[in-house]
Amino acid sequence: MILPFLSRLNLTDYFIIILVYIEFVTSSILQFIPTKLINSITWLFQHLFTSNPAMDIPVNEVPIDTQLRLAPSIHEMCKLFNVEVEDYLVRTEDDYILTIHRIPPRKDLHDTEVTPKVAYLHHGLLMCSDIWCCNVERHKNLPFVLHDLGYDVWMGNNRGNKYSTAHVFLQPGSPKFWNFSIDEFAYFDIPNTINYILENVNAEQVTCIGFSQGSAQMFAALSINKKLNEKISQFIAIAPAMTPHGLHNRIVDKIVKATPKLMYLFFGRNIVLPSATVWRRTLHPKLFNTLIDVANIMLFNWNSKNITIKQKFISYSKLYSTTSVKCIVHWFQILRSQKFQLYEEPDDMFNSLSRPYLIPVFPTRTNIKVPILLIYGGSDSLVDIDVMKANLPPKRVFDIKIDNHEHLDLIWGNDVDVLVIDKVLKFIEFFTPIDDPSYRLLSKYFNSNNFKKYASITSEHTIKPENLIGTPRKNSVAVASIHKRSPSIVSRHNYNERDSELKSYVTNESRNGDLVDLPEINSTSSCSSASEEEELHAEAVEIHRQLSQNHIPAQNNSDLELTKSVMDSIK
Secondary structure (H helix, E strand, C coil), rough: CCCCHHHCCCHHHHHHHHHHHHHHHHHHHHHCHHHHHHHHHHHHHHHHHHCCCCCCCHHHHHHHHHHHHCCCHHHHHHCCCCCCCCEEEEEEEEEEEEEEEEHHHHHHHHCCCCCCEEEECCCCCCHHHHHHHHCCCCCHHHHHHHHHHCCCEEEECCEEEECCCCEEECCCCCCCCCCCCCCHHHHHHHHHHHHHHHHHHHHCCCCEEECCCCHHHHHHHHHHHHHHHHHHEEEEEEEECCCCCCCCCCHHHHHHHHHHCCCHHHHHEEEECCCHHHHHCCCCCCHHHHHHHHHHHHHHHHCCCCCCHHHHHHHHHCCCCCEHHHHHHCCCCCCHHCCCCCCCCCCCCCCCCCCCCCCCCCHHHHHCCCCCCEEEEECCCCCCCCHHHHHHCCCEEEEEECCCEEEEEEEHHHHHHHHHHHHHHHHHHCCCCCCCHHHEEEEEEEEHCCHHHHHHHHHHCCCCCCCCCCCCCCCCCEEECCCCCCCCCCCCCCCCCCCCCCCCCCCCCCCCCCCCCCCCCCCCCCCCCCCHHHHHHHHHHHHHCCCCCCCCCHHHHHHHHHHHHHHHHHC
């Protein structure tokens, strides 16, 4: 007799069930295998698959993609690009110890009295800080680009991942250690980390960038922490996740939505997919990559065609980092309810239908006060941009769609420099005051014409601001103000700081909310000395100040004008 449920399964569904069963059996067996034996097997397979037994290739001649793939930590990865990384320990309010990484600012780009701008990057689900630094081409790694532009770059790590398995009182083998979900990331990990960074560098604000779940954590943290909003100048969400429709495979999707707690039956209450690290260490890289590709296609319908084969070998080796089963269950609860809600604790008295109370939803629409840029792939099955925007503030939220790109493409895609990093930097530049040193560095970065020229400079590790000067970028967007009390909070400028003279400019007050354009500059001349350049910069700042004082957009038009200015700038 055939069960009705089984008769509705296709080959793909059976394959997924078999994989889950194999994972369950493997994880159970691995619990009884000594760690030394696993390490010995790992060494043997790495020697067979990735090293040169004859040792006829010197270490310094091994291709950089192979070195990146085999690098055990972010320190070795960054060292390949001559980038220094520092470790810092953050103790959360609930006693977890998080390891965060810092790329110190370049001393040659700042005066000793000037505090560099601070950038904070946070990874996604089942990831760690490694994901930001594994592109084989230097200029496609966002932390390195920000570092080259003078930023003080920090990369965070969630509790429980590769770098953060410490606790003041608990051991990783304890189920209590893994009793956390997205709630704890929002309550503790994000705000405690940002507070630590700002106190350490004596800064007031930080620019935040999140990928996938890292974006969700930031949304959640901002929605429940009013003071955190004051400490973030802008937030860029890359491939943001909040309320995904569901999984691509219909059977798996129905199962996890019907009973999210089923994950506890498969994986227990500690680490999700504990055997993944062993598979990554022992399987041939091609086979491991194939398994990842198959899983991505079946679960999310991702083909990853924009990621090169060489890049997959590197990126997939950094893809998995430990997290709690409870975190995955939390996501499945969100899938089921289609609400960005807090974790639903089990209730023996009621089920989801008879429960006489509601699960709280993160108040993201009303409580977030920082400018937000959403960068999402047009083919990303995890992003519903309309639902997401409906759950975010109606003002100062901007979105950029990258056509024919999926989730992972936005950090590891072959054109991530032009399609993503370019947008990130333009958004940062838009919200950077004209008289801030970082604005000048950003302007020079864009004046390099294209990323190839920038890459050729940075690959030699001799980047200097003056090397990035090229054809001036045309910025014809007018001054826009958000609030009457603080004019020119957001502005765009079309002067070039290396020009030797300024043309006459319009000083008439705007009427009926019309914008006043900044003056067009002669872009063919150049400054003969550094002092002239400084004088020109000071003059441009004064022009901008006067125009800002004379122009206050009509209140009913300001939001529309701001949106148009930002989108014109980014695109």
